[in-house]
Amino acid sequence: MAKIAIVTDSNSGITQSESLELGIHVLPMPFMMGDKTYFEDIDLSQEQFYEMLKNGDEISTSQPSPESVMNLWDKLLKEYDEIVHIPMSSGLSGSCQSAMMLAQDYDGKVQVVNNQRISITQRQSALDAKLLIERGMNAAEIKDFLEADKFNSSIYIMLDTLYYLKKGGRITPAAAAIGSLLRLKPVLQIQGEKLDAFAKARTTNQGKSIMINAIQNDIINRFGGMTEEKGVWIAIAYTYDTEAAMAWKEEVEKAFPGYDIHMDPLSLSVACHIGPGALAVACSKKI
Amino acid sequence: MSLQQIDAKMLSRMFLAGAKNLENKKEWINELNVFPVPDGDTGTNMTMTIMSAAKEVAALGENANMESVCKAISSGSLRGARGNSGVILSQLFRGFTKVIKTRTELDILVFSEAFDKAVETAYKAVMKPKEGTILTVAKGIADRSKELVEEGTEDMETFFRAIIEHAEYVLNQTPEMLPVLKQAGVVDSGGQGLVEVLHGAFDAYMGKEVNLDVTSAPAQSASPAKTSSYEAQANVDIKFGYCTEFIILLNKTFNVKAEMDFKAFLESIGDSIVCVADDDVVKVHVHTNDPGLAIQRALKYGALSNMKIDNMRLEHQEKLFKMSEGKAEEKDVEVVGAAKEPDVHEAVAETPHKDVGFIAVSIGDGVNEIFKSLGVDYIIEGGQTMNPSTADILNAVEQVNADTIFILPNNKNIILAANQATELMKDKKLLVIPTKTIPQGITAVVNYVPELSVDENEQTMLAEINHVKTGQVTYAVRDTVIDEKEIKKDDYMGIGDDGILSVGQNINTVTEEMVAAMVTADSELISVYYGADVNEADAEALREKLESAYSSCDVELQFGGQPIYYYVISVE
Numbered sequence: 088m089a090k091i092a093i094v095t096d097s098n099s100g101i102t103q104s105e106s107l108e109l110g111i112h113v114l115p116m117p118f119m120m121g122d123k124t125y126f127e128d129i130d131l132s133q134e135q136f137y138e139m140l141k142n143g144d145e146i147s148t149s150q151p152s153p154e155s156v157m158n159l160w161d162k163l164l165k166e167y168d169e170i171v172h173i174p175m176s177s178g179l180s181g182s183c184q185s186a187m188m189l190a191q192d193y194d195g196k197v198q199v200v201n202n203q204r205i206s207i208t209q210r211q212s213a214l215d216a217k218l219l220i221e222r223g224m225n226a227a228e229i230k231d232f233l234e235a236d237k238f239n240s241s242i243y244i245m246l247d248t249l250y251y252l253k254k255g256g257r258i259t260p261a262a263a264a265i266g267s268l269l270r271l272k273p274v275l276q277i278q279g280e281k282l283d284a285f286a287k288a289r290t291t292n293q294g295k296s297i298m299i300n301a302i303q304n305d306i307i308n309r310f311g312g313m314t315e316e317k318g319v320w321i322a323i324a325y326t327y328d329t330e331a332a333m334a335w336k337e338e339v340e341k342a343f344p345g346y347d348i349h350m351d352p353l354s355l356s357v358a359c360h361i362g363p364g365a366l367a368v369a370c371s372k373k374i
Numbered sequence: 375m376s377l378q379q380i381d382a383k384m385l386s387r388m389f390l391a392g393a394k395n396l397e398n399k400k401e402w403i404n405e406l407n408v409f410p411v412p413d414g415d416t417g418t419n420m421t422m423t424i425m426s427a428a429k430e431v432a433a434l435g436e437n438a439n440m441e442s443v444c445k446a447i448s449s450g451s452l453r454g455a456r457g458n459s460g461v462i463l464s465q466l467f468r469g470f471t472k473v474i475k476t477r478t479e480l481d482i483l484v485f486s487e488a489f490d491k492a493v494e495t496a497y498k499a500v501m502k503p504k505e506g507t508i509l510t511v512a513k514g515i516a517d518r519s520k521e522l523v524e525e526g527t528e529d530m531e532t533f534f535r536a537i538i539e540h541a542e543y544v545l546n547q548t549p550e551m552l553p554v555l556k557q558a559g560v561v562d563s564g565g566q567g568l569v570e571v572l573h574g575a576f577d578a579y580m581g582k583e584v585n586l587d588v589t590s591a592p593a594q595s596a597s598p599a600k601t602s603s604y605e606a607q608a609n610v611d612i613k614f615g616y617c618t619e620f621i622i623l624l625n626k627t628f629n630v631k632a633e634m635d636f637k638a639f640l641e642s643i644g645d646s647i648v649c650v651a652d653d654d655v656v657k658v659h660v661h662t663n664d665p666g667l668a669i670q671r672a673l674k675y676g677a678l679s680n681m682k683i684d685n686m687r688l689e690h691q692e693k694l695f696k697m698s699e700g701k702a703e704e705k706d707v708e709v710v711g712a713a714k715e716p717d718v719h720e721a722v723a724e725t726p727h728k729d730v731g732f733i734a735v736s737i738g739d740g741v742n743e744i745f746k747s748l749g750v751d752y753i754i755e756g757g758q759t760m761n762p763s764t765a766d767i768l769n770a771v772e773q774v775n776a777d778t779i780f781i782l783p784n785n786k787n788i789i790l791a792a793n794q795a796t797e798l799m800k801d802k803k804l805l806v807i808p809t810k811t812i813p814q815g816i817t818a819v820v821n822y823v824p825e826l827s828v829d830e831n832e833q834t835m836l837a838e839i840n841h842v843k844t845g846q847v848t849y850a851v852r853d854t855v856i857d858e859k860e861i862k863k864d865d866y867m868g869i870g871d872d873g874i875l876s877v878g879q880n881i882n883t884v885t886e887e888m889v890a891a892m893v894t895a896d897s898e899l900i901s902v903y904y905g906a907d908v909n910e911a912d913a914e915a916l917r918e919k920l921e922s923a924y925s926s927c928d929v930e931l932q933f934g935g936q937p938i939y940y941y942v943i944s945v946e
Contacts, residue, residue, distance in 0.1 A: 269930070269932065270928070270930050285823065285825065286825075288820065288821070289817060289901075290898040290946055291898060292898060293817075293821065293838065293841075297823065297834075
């Protein structure tokens with residue numbers, strides 16, 4: 088049986104220390120501030136990042152350099168036969184596109200998964216890949232499986248402000264139009280390509296109940312219902328405000344009793360576009 | 375004079391006289407409002423409702439049969455219904471005519487049955503019938519007629535006198551049934567309206583000389599007839615300057631084609647057109663910049679009489695001048711309504727089709743803009759100050775090219791008229807979200823999620839509007855006592871969802887006290903919509919004050935631009 092390595096990037100929310108535990112290799116995402124480049128979770132912590140964001144520093148995201156990607160692959164291929172590479176959503180970054188191009192020189196040994204996941208659902212994909220290896224699939228089969236499964240997840244994010252999203256241009260015009268006159272808390276949905284407007288709320292509580300209802304709706308209508316087997320993973324994510332996130336987690340747990348709910352801070356390349364104070368909930372169908 | 379039976383001709387005379395009498399008393403009935411707000415309008419609403427029917431009855435001419443008179447009364451009042459009392463009145467007529475339409479002559483027994491049916495129908499139309507209102511007065515009439523029948527009364531005059539006497543007795547009892555009426559020292563205004571209709575009808579029956587001309591009555595579509603917004607008035611741009619009215623005494627036939635041609639001509643030279651043809655006269659009203667053209671054209675059909683031409687631009691100046699002297703002068707600003715008329719008819723014929731649309735009743739440029747920015751397809755101008763009729767709502771529905779339309783009445787006095795529209799509309803599915811205030815309407819539309827089904831959205835909106843508390847600040851038009859609070863004329867009042875929250879002479883204190891009564895530990899957001907009569911700096915100062923007083927809440931300030939209500943504030 089071929090030995091397969093799993094690679095993802097730091098958007099998955101898998102930290103460097105967690106990566107050792109899980110046996111999943113994590114490429115740190117680079118950030119540029121001024122003329123200096125930082126790497127997520129290497130020399131840029133969440134705290135430092137939000138400090139800079141609040142100071143109004145111009146932060147731009149970038150994709151991992153081809154060199155860093157190939158160095159990691161080359162290193163891994165000395166030990167493994169194949170690589171499953173799961174980059175952040177191709178709708179939000181060029182990382183996937185670049186990785187696919189680079190993979191062409193690896194004779195099929197590197198399979199780049201274009202399943203348009205991000206953050207907690209991207210993390211779930213990496214964990215799913217691990218499970219698929221145990222089930223005896225090869226890298227190409229895993230890629231096909233994960234890509235076929237790409238729409239079996241959704242993320243809802245409530246933002247505190249549209250400011251960062253508008254600034255970064257990572258939003259469809261429909262989403263940008265909401266909240267034009269009133270101060271609204273937009274609820275966005277990530278599914279496939281881009282962040283899109285899902286709903287809007289006047290207060291945090293309204294936004295939270297919209298998200299919980301949306302997840303319930305997805306589970307019932309798309310992911311096989313709220314069964315005893317708990318056929319979905321539920322995860323929550325947030326930017327910056329840990330205290331609000333803990334409260335949010337409690338509410339989600341209450342709405343979905345019996346589900347084991349994972350919580351991560353949102354990865355910085357997402358946070359960079361949506362700003363602090365966002366709360367998110369996601370579900371992915373168990374494979 | 376006393377008859378034992380009433381025929382269609384007499385019935386239509388009585389109906390027109392009843393309508394006319396109600397119209398004559400409408401201002402007085404407006405003032406019977408429990409809340410001494412500047413825009414009490416039960417009289418106006420009931421008058422517009424009955425006038426819509428009266429016009430249809432008058433158009434039938436003298437020789438119409440019972441069935442067509444009944445149909446005119448029923449459908450005219452249903453479509454023209456506005457305000458809760460108007461809707462109830464229209465349902466009373468609907469029930470009443472159901473019984474009498476198959477008869478050629480009405481005797482006391484038929485009247486008694488018809489009153490019974492009227493009451494039954496009206497009670498059904500109201501979700502939670504309240505006693506001490508127009509319903510109770512109507513029920514009194516029905517009960518008394520039954521007694522009179524049992525007593526063997528046969529004389530019509532005796533019968534009418536007895537039921538009117540009893541109706542007045544019940545009306546005078548209404549303060550005993552509704553404590554708010556007693557505190558305010560008034561009888562129920564809707565009940566009073568009904569009694570006025572009876573009085574008018576009885577006068578006609580007795581052969582009293584009554585003016586039955588209903589053509590000039592203001593039963594046209596919604597136009598804010600009253601507004602305190604002096605600013606808004608000043609901005610009105612009068613497109614057509616001369617209000618021109620006359621009657622053509624026909625000397626040749628004026629058939630449907632001639633009428634259409636003439637109307638088309640009037641439309642080419644002006645707006646606000648009324649052109650009502652009777653057998654041998656045509657009544658014409660038009661706003662135009664060249665009255666001569668209208669007159670010349672009309673001369674082709676006959677001689678002219680009752681000619682009246684006013685320069686509205688000059689009148690408007692005068693009115694503004696008067697208004698700047700004091701806010702008291704604010705009734706019957708016809709000019710504003712007329713100038714706004716074209717908005718109502720604005721063609722929206724070719725809008726792209728969608729599955730779900732929204733209609734909101736709203737007033738004030740700021741609030742209208744907010745609704746539009748949230749995706750509302752059509753705004754019906756109106757609100758507490760002007761309740762749109764069922765017909766206005768149906769017209770709006772025609773302007774929205776969608777299969778399902780959510781209607782946000784945004785006022786508790788408009789919900790019934792909106793519900794009535796859903797029953798009359800067959801081609802589209804209309805769903806009324808019973809929003810009682812503007813902020814509830816905003817919350818409803820904010821919570822709409824296009825991805826979800828209509829049912830799910832309806833449920834969400836119904837649930838969310840209950841989380842919004844609304845308070846509105848206006849001034850009192852007379853002295854009264856409500857909820858143990860003594861109110862003096864010209865005091866400011868903060869009115870919450872369930873009654874008066876604060877009263878006083880200082881608008882800021884009144885507003886702050888009102889908000890204090892609304893905010894709880896769970897409150898997250900205070901939204902302030904400031905009206906046309908508040909300047910931005912004052913509103914901003916209020917926002918700052920509220921922000922420091924309620925640190926756990928976000929405070930959002932928006933320009934609402936609504937007349938009469940200085941502040942509309944929601945807490946959620």
